């Protein structure tokens with residue numbers, strides 16, 4: 788960690804010195820040129836890391852979208868509405884579903900309906916039960 792920081796500062800120092808010597812030979816003030824070299828390197832580094840963060844953010848959003856697509860995908864074996872042949876159909880809950888039959892090549896539309904029912908309670912099996920003959 789500290790070794791990396793020292794290495795980075797060393798590289799910044801060398802590059803800044805080179806920039807300062809070049810600008811100095813072109814008639815600029817040496818120490819101002821050195822300071823300019825340091826500032827411009829930090830600015831470039833900041834821009835680079837900003838660009839890298841944005842790129843990673845966009846990639847991770849694309850990966851999240853792919854994962855959500857995979858989760859939303861389910862497959863069901865459904866009969867064709869025309870000939871009755873079974874087809875493996877990917878079902879998505881986030882869009883309308885249809886499939887082209889492998890047998891007759893007609894397109895069937897899939898309607899997905901979700902309903903609710905009451906939760907069932909298991910009967911108590913330890914209580915004595917009536918035998919069928921005793922009910923009469």
Ligand SMILES: [Zn+2]
Nearest residue numbers: 867870888891
């Ligand atoms: Zn068919």
